[in-house]
Amino acid sequence: MPKGTNQKFKLYRLAQIMLERTDEEHYITMPEIMEALKEYDITAERKSIYADLRDLETFGIDVEGEQVGNRYHYHVVNRPFEMPELKLLVDAIQSSKFITARKTNDLIRKLETFVSRYDAMKLQRQVYVSGRIKTMNESxxxxxxxxxxxxxxxxxxxxxxxxxxxxxxxxxxxxxxxxxxxxxxxxxxxxxxxxxxxxxxxxxxxxxxxxxxxxxxxxxxxxxxxxxxxxxDMADYAKKSFGMYGGKEQDVKMLVENHLAGVMIDRFGKDIMMVPVDKEHFSVKVQVHVSRQFLGWVISLGEGIKIIGPDEVAGQMKQEIKRLVEQYGE
The missing domain is CATH 2.30.30 (SH3 type barrels.)
Structure with a gap:
């Protein structure tokens, strides 16, 4: 059999073919492998391809052969990432405001190289899930x-x-x-x-x-x-700073309705101490950077929460409410 002009790239192209065209649900036969290699102007006999498929394990690419009828079907059985992991990364990239739209698409295209062409299509569909606002600073x-x-x-x-x-x-x-x-x-x-x-x-x-x-x-x-x-503590610092806005760090005590316990835990963590006050309320003391953003967060929770100390912070809330009434009142 005459050799093609790109024989030295044979193992590389074979790896590319197996990674791009096979996965847990898609297989390729030996004749199809040989035909795919011809597309790169590479010719090979079955015997040498069998040896090359074994050699791929050296690169961490495990190929499994399964007999179906009178033929063997081959596919890659391990990859650096599983599909659920890649979907999680795609979602994180897509939802990140600090990553520009162009870089979002670039990064997802790179992630697609870790899966077959068939699974890559599933990732591509996720790119257009939502038109979130993105930063415009490409640098x-x-x-x-x-x-x-x-x-x-x-x-x-x-x-x-x-x-x-x-x-x-x-x-x-x-x-x-x-x-x-x-x-x-x-x-x-x-x-x-x-x-x-x-x-x-x-x-x-x-x-x-x-x-x-x-x-x-x-x-x-x-x-x-x-x-x-x-x-x-960097994580603690971010937790205390609402929207990363600054403000004087203070211990703030709040009276909270029981149904908002989950909101408190989500925001401040499980280590906060929630002390029962009556059948419907508990009190909680948290350290926060008191800013207008923090006061706005409290206001957004409605009548289910009230700042009860210190007097300085309760006074700031009264001033903020007064400002809002004047701003929106008749």
Whole structure:
């Protein structure tokens, strides 16, 4: 049998054929394998293909043959990811506001290479499940990478920070001045990515939306604020900050109707202490950054929850309610 012009790629193409065209439900016969190799201008005899299928195990590709009638049907029996795992990753990518629409499609196309062409179609259908709002800052991936580099090298970063104006234009904050921050971690909250870092000038921990950073670069200055972050639990920090908005951290006591117990646990975790007050209510004390966003969250739960301490926070709630009445009242 005359050899094709691409014989040296035979094992690679065989792996590609098996991974793309077979799965738990789709098989390929030996004649079909030989025909598929011909599409790449590769010729092979059955005996050599049998040996090559065994050699694929060296690359972690296990091929199983099953006799059906007088023929054997072959398919790949293991892959790096199972379909439910890939669907979970696709859903996470699709629902992430900080990943742009273009990058979402790029990432999902890359995930499709881990499955057969048939299963890839199932992932493609999920891409269009929902038209969620996406960030428009395409540089976020490189920004995140540079932040990780700075953290690993114990260096500060500098960047410009923007907000959107009424003309839908990027408007630099602080007149375009660069922020100089010691990065200590990244937090994913409310479908957005945040940098949590130490501002040496203000001598406090601050957080910034990563998709609103521009022209970020690492600078040759050692990070500061280590002592602050030794005391900081990143997950706890995000839990206390509603929508990652700042505010004075305080112990807030609330009177809550029993049916909202699940809401409290979902928000603050199972470690909170819920003390029964009567048959219909319990009290709970939580540490939060008291901000307008926190007060709005309490208001959204209606008559089922009430801030009962400290007086300062209850007073802030009264002022917020008064502001709303004046804003929407006649």
């Amino acid at each position: 976020i991936y490189y920004t995140v990478d540079e932040i990780h580099n700075a953290i690993s090298e114990n260096k500060k970063i500098c960047f410009q920070y923007f907000q959107w104006n009424m003309k839908k234009e990027m408007e630099l904050r602080h007149g375009g001045a660069y922020y100089r921050i010691s990065p200590w971690g990244l937090s994913w909250d409310d479908e957005n990515y945040y940098l949590v870092g130490y501002d040496s000038d203000a001598q406090m921990i601050k957080h910034y939306r990563v998709d609103k950073m521009l022209n970020l670069r690492m600078i040759d200055e050692r990070r500061e604020g280590r002592d602050h972050f030794k005391k900081l």
